[in-house]
Structure formats: C-alpha cells, structure tokens
Amino acid sequence: MCREVSLLKVNELSIYSKEMNLLSPLSFELTAGQLTGVIGASGSGKSLLAQALLGSVPRGFTLSGEVSLPQGQRVAMSAQSASVLDPLRRVISQLMRRISPGADNRVSQLQTVNISRKIAACYPHQLSGGMAKKALLAQATWQQTDFVVADEPCCGLDTSSATELYEYLARLASEERRGILVISHNLKHLLTVADDILVLKEGRLVEKTTPDKILKGLCAPYTYALWQAIPGNWRRTDAAVA
Numbered sequence: 001m002c003r004e005v006s007l008l009k010v011n012e013l014s015i016y017s018k019e020m021n022l023l024s025p026l027s028f029e030l031t032a033g034q035l036t037g038v039i040g041a042s043g044s045g046k047s048l049l050a051q052a053l054l055g056s057v058p059r060g061f062t063l064s065g066e067v068s069l070p071q072g073q074r075v076a077m078s079a080q081s082a083s084v085l086d087p088l089r090r091v092i093s094q095l096m097r098r099i100s101p102g103a104d105n106r107v108s109q110l111q112t113v114n115i116s117r118k119i120a121a122c123y124p125h126q127l128s129g130g131m132a133k134k135a136l137l138a139q140a141t142w143q144q145t146d147f148v149v150a151d152e153p154c155c156g157l158d159t160s161s162a163t164e165l166y167e168y169l170a171r172l173a174s175e176e177r178r179g180i181l182v183i184s185h186n187l188k189h190l191l192t193v194a195d196d197i198l199v200l201k202e203g204r205l206v207e208k209t210t211p212d213k214i215l216k217g218l219c220a221p222y223t224y225a226l227w228q229a230i231p232g233n234w235r236r237t238d239a240a241v242a
C-alpha cells in the first residue's frame with residue numbers, strides 16, 4: 001500500500017432518476033491519513049453516498065460525477081448489513097482470505113478489532129448484530145486498501161466496543177496513513193476521533209466541517225442542531241419545567 005499522502009476526489013457526484021434526486025451534486029476530498037465522519041438524519045443519503053463512492057446506485061437511478069483516486073489505489077467498504085457475508089462459510093475463513101499470505105500477524109489482526117474465537121467460529125447467521133459489525137469491519141480493513149468506507153460500523157455495539165472500534169479506525173488513519181470515511185449516527189463518538197465531518201441533509205452536502213468548529217458553534221445551523229440533539233447537550237428550559 002502506498003503510504004504517501006493521497007486524495008480521493010469527489011466531483012459533483014449525484015444520484016437521480018427522471019422523477020427524483022436522491023443525492024444532489026456534491027464535491028469533497030478525502031485525505032489519506034485522516035478520518036472523515038459523515039452525519040445526517042435517517043434518509044439524508046449517507047449510505048447512498050457510500051455506495052456511490054464505489055460506483056453503485058439503486059436500480060433505476062443514474063450516477064453522475066466523478067470519483068478519482070491516484071493510480072492503483074482502491075477503496076474497501078464495510079457494509080451496513082451482514083447480508084454481504086457468505087452465509088455458507090465461517091467468519092474466520094472469510095476473514096483469512098483478506099490477509100496477505102505472507103502476513104505473520106494473523107492473530108494480532110483478530111485482536112485489533114476484538115474478534116473473539118467465538119465470533120471467528122460462527123457462520124454469519126449465528127452472529128449478533130454487534131458481532132456481525134466487527135466481522136464486516138475486519139473484512140474491509142484487512143484488505144489493506146488506501147481508503148476504507150465504513151457504513152455505521154458501530155451500530156449495535158455497546159459503548160465500550162464502539163469506542164474501541166472508533167479508536168482502531170483512527171489508528172488506521174494516523175498510523176497506517178489510510179483514508180477512512182465513517183458513516184455514523186453517533187456524532188458524540190465522531191467528535192472525539194474525526195479530523196473532518198461531512199454533514200448531509202436530504203441528499204445535499206450541508207458542509208464539510210471539523211469537530212473543533214462544531215464544538216465552538218462555528219458551523220451551519222443544521223450541524224449545530226445535530227450537536228444539540230446529543231443528550232448531554234440538552235438544556236432545561238423554563239418552558240419545559242413550568
């Protein structure tokens with residue numbers, strides 16, 4: 001894998017049909033070595049954006065715009081649903097195919113995302129939601145691509161496992177110089193690990209901002225509203241207690 005700083009450039013990417021626009025033209029760059037979060041309400045287009053980065057769109061829709069990568073670089077995807085796993089093979093055999101044959105750190109790879117022997121020995125239908133998320137993330141990150149797109153990798157995980165996985169993704173960015181795009185509903189977690197945050201609303205890119213700007217309130221009103229919706233940021237108002 002190339003360790004130089006490289007960019008994944010997204011230019012005017014959109015998804016549409018004659019009847020509707022699912023994703024309005026949006027442009028941004030992902031930098032290798034950085035973790036970029038994507039937030040937005042349900043239905044704002046986060047998963048569509050992830051799929052579009054890999055060139056896929058729902059049947060009946062058209063993809064336009066450009067996603068460009070430096071020569072030879074690739075993107076791997078950690079899907080939202082475990083349905084992408086082969087139902088007839090144990091998790092361990094699906095994961096081992098992702099590790100380069102010469103790698104001597106297979107056991108430590110298992111440990112990095114806390115894939116227990118129990119998870120490894122399961123067939124996909126035997127996994128809980130959280131266990132499946134760990135398997136999906138491992139399958140994507142072990143491909144050693146320069147960019148990884150993770151669609152809600154921590155949904156269904158308990159807080160400490162989620163924290164562990166976010167920290168693992170941040171390390172992949174900072175230590176292995178990979179570009180990581182994480183879709184999440186958990187702005188609180190993203191604020192602790194992300195370098196940049198893309199904010200989507202109704203298929204449009206509201207802004208590309210940073211945790212620091214959000215925490216200082218120097219962001220779009222919609223982004224600020226998402227921040228305010230974090231339970232710890234709720235305020236009692238006179239109206240509420242009257």
Ligand SMILES: Nc1ncnc2c1ncn2[C@@H]1O[C@H](COP(=O)(O)OP(=O)(O)OP(=O)(O)O)[C@@H](O)[C@H]1O
Pocket residue numbers: 022040041042043044045046047048049058059
């Ligand atoms: N195959 C499809 N045909 C028509 N509309 C679709 C299709 N897939 C997604 N959409 C619509 O596109 C919009 C964005 O969907 P998407 O799955 O990207 O949302 P999301 O932000 O990932 O939501 P969530 O957080 O709930 O996963 C939604 O309004 C959804 O109904």
